[in-house]
Amino acid sequence: MLLEMKGIAVNYGKINAIRDISIQVPEGKIVTIIGGNGAGKTTTLRAMSGMVPITKGEITFEGKRIDGLPASKVVAHGIAHVPEGRRIFPQMTVEENLRTGAFLRRDKDAVENDLEDVFKRFERLRERRTQRAQTMSGGEQQMLAIGRALMSAPRLLLMDEPSMGLAPVIVEEIAVIVEEINAQGLSVVLVEQNAELALELADYAYVLETGNCAMEGPAHELHDNETVRAAYLGI
Ligand code: ATP
Secondary structure, rough: OOOEEEEEEEEEOOEEEEEEEEEEOOOOOOOEEEOOOOOOOHHHHHHHHOOOOOOOEEEEEEHHHHHHHOHHHHHHOOOEEEOOOOOOOOOEEHHHHHOOOOOOOOOHHHHHHHHHHHHHHHHHHOOOOOEEHHHHHHHHHHHHHHHHHOEEEEEEEEEEEEOOOOHHHHHHHHHHHHHHHHHHHEEEEEEOOOOHHHHOOEEEEEEEOOOOEEEEEHHHHHHHHHHHHHHHHHO
């Protein structure tokens, strides 16, 4: 198992954001986490990347404990987080934003190669490399956020609502990118409000409800499950 999360709880003050979450991410797969507003999806991702402390349970990545490590150390282990709302640096150029993703790396030649790979994947980022990030469209900013995460040379990519606020045609583009990145061997954890999209892309899915896992299974099975369809697919 690439990443394993066992019995995780996270509190924000007195609020139990997640209570008892266990998630497994096999090497090379796309795992999705779906659920309604406030179910704990974002918090689960933030726990994986060390952005919030856990109060219970353990997290291992490639067999090593990573819970308790600061986010910067978790990145160095090979986990990159594409946050909700992209969080790009608006005043910085496209290229500067991308380079922040490689901030901790010492392998300078490999960084240049990876930058070229990102520009190959996202030609629009290459065209706009000297442009300030704030002047880009929502879809371009999402691509920039993904590119920046790839610049840390991750083995696991955590994506929080990549489709949020984007037009359907751009959402489709992002979906293709996620599939391509995964086909090249990168494992993905995808948090999505758009359950239809998520269940089509993923191999395996977890459904969260009020901080607990209500259901899990192969994504195609949950996609066809009556309860899931009624609650999350609006059918
Ligand atoms: P959404 O899809 O609406 O983003 P989510 O499933 O990602 O929801 P979380 O954002 O993880 O859910 O939130 C889980 C719970 O924790 C919610 O009750 C939320 O109000 C609470 N919460 C999240 N962030 C904080 C915070 N910084 N301080 C206090 N409570 C928080």
